[in-house]
Amino acid sequence: METQKKIGDILFEVFQYQKQCPDTLQKKLLKEFEHCFIRQYITYPILCAQSKEGDYPCK
16 A cells, blocks of 8 residues: 555656646656556556456466
């Protein structure tokens, strides 16, 4: 549960900073970071858990 809170806090801060960031390149990089972060720490573990249930292959 501690890890989920940290992940949520990190994403929240990145989302908030991105809203007020004046640098368009930095905004683009933050958006890419968000997608990679979500894919790695949220989407991928869910797919792996579902794979154990036989729904999806986890590579």
